[in-house]
Amino acid sequence: MLFLVVSLFLFGALLGTAGHVPVPVTVLGGIAITAWLAVFFWRERRKSGVKGASR
Numbered sequence: 001m002l003f004l005v006v007s008l009f010l011f012g013a014l015l016g017t018a019g020h021v022p023v024p025v026t027v028l029g030g031i032a033i034t035a036w037l038a039v040f041f042w043r044e045r046r047k048s049g050v051k052g053a054s055r
Helices: 002-015 023-048
Strands: none
16 A cells, blocks of 8 residues: 555656656655545554454
């Protein structure tokens, strides 16, 4: 999943809207998205109760 996030970030920085804003803004956006995904992952993992449990 992290590979996907990094790939999309780099692709966006080279070709997308991120190419039109300053690099620090792009980096902060990437960090914010990564943090949001990490929180989402942690909450979903906690919700399942048992590691590796299927729904």
